[in-house]
Amino acid sequence: MKLASRLSNLGTENAFEVLNEVNRLKAAGRDIISFAIGEPDFDTPDNVKQAGIRAIKDNFTHYSPSAGILPLREAIARHIANTRAIQVTPDEVVVTPGGKPIIYYILHALVNPGDEVIYPNPGFPIYESVIRFTGGIPVPAPILEERDFSLDTRELEKRITPRTKLIILNSPHNPTGGMLTPQDLKHIAELACRHDLWILSDEIYSRIAYAGSFASISSLPGMQARTIILDGFSKTYAMTGWRLGYGIMPQELAVHIARLITNCESCTNTFVQYGGLEALTGPQAFVEGMVAEFKARRDLIVAGLNSIPGVSCKVPKGAFYVFPNVTEACKKLRLADGKALQQYLLHTASVAALPRSAFGERNTGETQEYLRFSYATSRENIVKGLERIAQAMALIP
Missing domain, CATH: 3.40.640.10 (Type I PLP-dependent aspartate aminotransferase-like (Major domain))
Structure with a gap:
């Protein structure tokens, strides 16, 4: 197939590739806790859904x-x-x-x-x-x-x-x-x-x-x-x-x-x-409630990650992501880099995250390893995921 050469310059969003891998594992019967995708787990507010439905009925199509x-x-x-x-x-x-x-x-x-x-x-x-x-x-x-x-x-x-x-x-x-x-x-x-x-x-x-x-x-x-x-x-x-x-x-x-x-x-x-x-x-109470819940989840996941040997996590100031430093965890588990740790956690602990490499090549002189966890998931899932990570970190592959 003869394709335009410009396509070779087009990248992708690795979060969706990991999501596809997670979905394949789930289809095979695995119980995966995913911190990979950057998507609120809340439903769209009902007043917004109703407005969209009314617009269809009113023929704004x-x-x-x-x-x-x-x-x-x-x-x-x-x-x-x-x-x-x-x-x-x-x-x-x-x-x-x-x-x-x-x-x-x-x-x-x-x-x-x-x-x-x-x-x-x-x-x-x-x-x-x-x-x-x-x-x-x-x-x-x-x-x-x-x-x-x-x-x-x-x-x-x-x-x-x-x-x-x-x-x-x-x-x-x-x-x-x-x-x-x-x-x-x-x-x-x-x-x-x-x-x-x-x-x-x-x-x-x-x-x-x-x-x-x-x-x-x-x-x-x-x-x-x-x-x-x-x-x-x-x-x-x-x-x-x-x-x-x-x-x-x-x-x-x-x-x-x-x-x-x-x-x-x-x-x-x-x-x-x-x-x-x-x-x-319309009313903004939904947004205020969602952000308050995200803040509680942030505090939960940051504390949990910092309690795991080999992991150090800053407290994020916004969005719904944490970006813990996992350099020592990689050394402890004798893994080459964050990508290897991401794969290890997915297949050993059934926990999905994204590696630093999903967000661009390393900067000059950059030597630290990171993972991204999206805490746009329930507190129950966060606790369960942290437990699985802690158990996996205690193993030597």
Whole structure:
């Protein structure tokens, strides 16, 4: 089969590969406790589901504008204005089927072959994948444990060259749960203004923050005009399967992103958008309760992991992931690396996690081993999984 050479530059999201392996083991009769997939285990709120059902019954089943229905864009503009302290109009909002299309379309709209894009590493693997697919040059910036998994802005500054076009930020951060500090954001903003750079700020976990309030770089002086905010409904409202996200960007750019949508999918599902409208404008008690439960689960899993010899786990400040250092555990079990430990836990302890290698190649000089655990599962499963891990760690393969 003769395929386009560009496909060789396209990566994947390893969480789904592990999920497929977990499902195969479950189908074979194994009882697997999975901490692998980054998806809230809560059901979509009933008022949101009912809004989607009403929209279908009311025949909102036809095309909508490529940028999204006006009522939803107006609601998103109000929400962003209230939470980021910036002025936003509906013309600066583009609605997409999930958050990933914003990454894909923004990189295609801004990055020419040979342009450099700085992104967090470890980080969401789709960043690097799409940078390469556009012909851009991915430039990883280290996310370091010794900085509580906040981006090292001094290292970021060293990576800026005349070819740098865009910096990708993600706070709260996947896979570590770290968050950018106000000082970090200020430094990055200064760099962006000095070097005339775009910022793609992935804020999909903005409502799931535990330590202090969330802050967006778009709120800083001079930054709204050069920032694209990525946000959506999947994580905040347990709507992953609905596929509904959005971007906030200068109107001149939004016109081009809407045209890309016209060429690719025409529009985002119309009745799904009405579900999103209800999510954003309806009662928010669900979100508050879910975040409180995630915080309790975070405390449970962090304490449990830190009680296991060979494992050291920082307390994440946001999202629903922990990123424990398992270097000593690998040595204790005589395993080559975190990937080997991930496979060992899956097949020996029936516990699924993701290795550091699922989130990008190692940074230069990086020697530590990590696993990512998503605590978007019940407290009962967390306790049971921790018990299995502790038992497996006591064995020598």
